[in-house]
Amino acid sequence: MKGWNWDGFFEYLTNTYILEGAAVTLGLTIAAMSLGLVAGCFVALLRMSPFRILNKIAYFYTWLIRGTPLLVQLIIIYTGLPQLGIKFSVLEATLIGLVMNEAAYLSEIIRSGISSVPKGQSNAARAVGMTDVQMMRYIVAPQAARIIIPPLGNSVNGCLKTTSIASIISMEELLRRTQVLIQEKFMVLELFVVAALYYLLMTTAWDLVQRRIERHFGRGYDIKADTAEQR
Amino acid sequence: MKPMIVLEDVDKWYGKSFQVLQSCSLSVSPGEVVVVCGPSGSGKSTLIKCVNGLEPVQGGRITVKDMEVTGARADLPKLRSHVGMVFQHFDLFPHMTVTENICIGQTKVLGRSRAEAEAKAAALLERVGMTAHARKYPIQLSGGQQQRIAIARALAMDPVALLFDEPTSALDPEMITEVLDVMVGLAKEGMTMLVVTHEMGFARKVADRVVFMDGGEVVEDTPTDDFFAAPKSQRAVEFLSKILAH
Numbered sequence: 001m002k003g004w005n006w007d008g009f010f011e012y013l014t015n016t017y018i019l020e021g022a023a024v025t026l027g028l029t030i031a032a033m034s035l036g037l038v039a040g041c042f043v044a045l046l047r048m049s050p051f052r053i054l055n056k057i058a059y060f061y062t063w064l065i066r067g068t069p070l071l072v073q074l075i076i077i078y079t080g081l082p083q084l085g086i087k088f089s090v091l092e093a094t095l096i097g098l099v100m101n102e103a104a105y106l107s108e109i110i111r112s113g114i115s116s117v118p119k120g121q122s123n124a125a126r127a128v129g130m131t132d133v134q135m136m137r138y139i140v141a142p143q144a145a146r147i148i149i150p151p152l153g154n155s156v157n158g159c160l161k162t163t164s165i166a167s168i169i170s171m172e173e174l175l176r177r178t179q180v181l182i183q184e185k186f187m188v189l190e191l192f193v194v195a196a197l198y199y200l201l202m203t204t205a206w207d208l209v210q211r212r213i214e215r216h217f218g219r220g221y222d223i224k225a226d227t228a229e230q231r
Numbered sequence: 232m233k234p235m236i237v238l239e240d241v242d243k244w245y246g247k248s249f250q251v252l253q254s255c256s257l258s259v260s261p262g263e264v265v266v267v268c269g270p271s272g273s274g275k276s277t278l279i280k281c282v283n284g285l286e287p288v289q290g291g292r293i294t295v296k297d298m299e300v301t302g303a304r305a306d307l308p309k310l311r312s313h314v315g316m317v318f319q320h321f322d323l324f325p326h327m328t329v330t331e332n333i334c335i336g337q338t339k340v341l342g343r344s345r346a347e348a349e350a351k352a353a354a355l356l357e358r359v360g361m362t363a364h365a366r367k368y369p370i371q372l373s374g375g376q377q378q379r380i381a382i383a384r385a386l387a388m389d390p391v392a393l394l395f396d397e398p399t400s401a402l403d404p405e406m407i408t409e410v411l412d413v414m415v416g417l418a419k420e421g422m423t424m425l426v427v428t429h430e431m432g433f434a435r436k437v438a439d440r441v442v443f444m445d446g447g448e449v450v451e452d453t454p455t456d457d458f459f460a461a462p463k464s465q466r467a468v469e470f471l472s473k474i475l476a477h
């Protein structure tokens with residue numbers, strides 16, 4: 001039995017090939033979350049629109065995406081669709097799969113955030129003469145954000161880890177690159193621990209960012225904190 | 232004098248089967264204070280929300296200072312920027328400080344500069360006796376204080392008329408006076424006001440007319456003194472005896 005190899009561990013901890021893989025993971029997460037947020041807002045608007053048919057379409061979409069594993073969706077997009085003549089590169093397939101998923105989950109988060117803002121707030125905003133867009137921007141969205149940020153933050157954390165599923169269609173992110181090196185060097189435990197540490201580093205960094213954002217949107221809701229701030 | 236607020240034969244339904252307002256007509260002249268009262272569920276809140284277009288109507292016509300509220304040509308955001316409204320539950324914006332609450336409409340809707348809006352906010356805070364609380368958030372204030380800020384928020388827009396929907400009915404008894412005092416002051420200065428309230432002391436003191444509603448209809452519209460001396464309708468007599476009993 002081969003023991004733990006410290007030299008190998010430290011070497012891989014600073015290996016640029018792995019580091020690039022981690023950068024790809026981060027990039028995929030940022031892209032999937034930002035595009036997913038835009039698409040998720042759109043799906044949420046459809047869900048809340050007064051038109052029955054639009055509600056149904058949005059409902060069907062979230063039902064379909066949330067009811068099937070990302071792994072299966074990715075394989076269908078990358079390996080299955082070419083059968084119908086629809087071809088995507090690995091990166092395209094990965095992004096399509098991730099964004100479709102985030103849009104479905106985030107739309108539900110956004111919808112519940114917006115409906116948590118009391119009707120009195122929109123009436124008060126309109127009563128001072130705001131247009132619907134101004135009301136959304138200055139009154140509803142900031143209040144909805146306070147509700148949305150915690151589950152949204154969980155989604156970012158989840159997305160950082162979920163990107164690893166794209167390794168199955170040979171997307172060269174952190175996990176895939178770790179596996180490639182394992183094939184060459186057989187340092188299984190050391191390499192997986194290195195990969196785990198990189199994931200941990202990214203999720204922890206996000207945790208700190210999320211807490212700052214939560215504090216920002218929490219102002220006006222915590223008497224003690226607000227009173228302390230004025231002193 | 233040309234009336235400031237005019238409602239002509241207003242009909243409104245909630246859904247297809249429930250008619251909440253039935254041919255309601257009412258007018259308020261500039262500088263007049265009109266109190267609307269009536270049993271719970273009679274349509275008072277609905278009526279007053281129709282005046283600034285927060286609720287659409289299905290029949291009749293409403294104008295405020297010759298601006299259309301009903302009909303396809305109504306420019307509701309513009310209209311509402313000229314008509315202040317104060318709600319039963321204050322509905323201050325919880326994520327903004329007191330000053331921000333009073334400034335947001337001025338800067339975003341009227342396009343005033345920040346400095347101008349803040350100067351106006353400071354003057355209004357002084358007038359409602361809330362200067363010391365300028366930088367607080369609504370959650371840090373009592374109900375009476377919040378309602379005074381809500382009045383300041385409405386006044387900041389330099390409204391041509393103010394609408395009140397039971398402004399004191401969500402308040403603890405000891406806070407009612409501080410809000411009514413502000414409203415009395417406004418009435419005395421000649422502000423045009425349409426006020427839904429059961430505060431009959433306030434009505435007696437400043438109202439020019441009292442409108443009594445029941446079952447979605449304007450049952451009676453009488454000069455204040457006559458209303459309290461002898462209401463015309465039996466329904467108003469019963470209503471008055473109930474609320475004056477305690």
Ligand SMILES: Nc1ncnc2c1ncn2[C@@H]1O[C@H](COP(=O)(O)OP(=O)(O)O)[C@@H](O)[C@H]1O
Pocket residue numbers: 245251269270271272273274275276277278
């Ligand atoms: N958004 C609504 N949808 C359906 N019915 C409503 C709505 N708002 C109020 N109502 C009903 O309309 C009637 C009048 O309500 P409201 O105007 O609030 O009366 P008031 O302010 O005099 O108590 C009540 O029967 C109430 O239940």
Ligand SMILES: [Mg+2]
Pocket residue numbers: 275276277397
């Ligand atoms: Mg009411």
